[in-house]
Amino acid sequence: MTPATPQSRFFRSMTAIVTILVMSVVTTGCFNTYSLTRDEFAKLQQPDEVPRVVTSESGQSLQVNRETGLFVRSLGGRRYPVTAFNFKLTQSQLVASDRDTLLMTSELESYEADLLSTGKTATLIAGGLGAVVGLILVTVATAGEKSFNDD
Secondary structure, three states: OOOOOHHHHHHHHHHHHHHHHHHHHHHHOOEEEEEEOHHHHHOOOOOOOOOEEEEEOOOOEEEEOOOOEEEEEEOOOOEEEEEOOOOEEOOOEEEEHHHOEEEEHHHEEEEEEEEEOHHHHHHHHHHHHHHHHHHHHHHHHHHOOOOOOOO
16 A cells, blocks of 8 residues: 555545535525515415515515425424415415425414525536636646656
């Protein structure tokens, strides 16, 4: 077994750091999460008007279509997915039959919508390309000269 050279340790360290960064960005995704009031969330029950514009708690106008990720968060912090325009929200419960979800509204803490973020998506793509190019450059710079001749 050959001892690790400083270059190989550096390369492994860089690979680990890049992997952690990529995984952290991917797990947070390319979405912005907006909190909605119960009344605004209730407007997304029926497909009367698709896409539908609702207002977030911070006052931003959000265009919600059938593919928009909707979620409710319970008092315990668990996040439940809800299909836009395919649920029923009454005074006492939330029913999302396509997801086999029945929750008491008294146990819900917040209502959320996830919308695609162009900035985060562009950053993710640029960061991924930069990491690949960086790893290639580090590999080329630290590779040294190799020879297959024993002469």
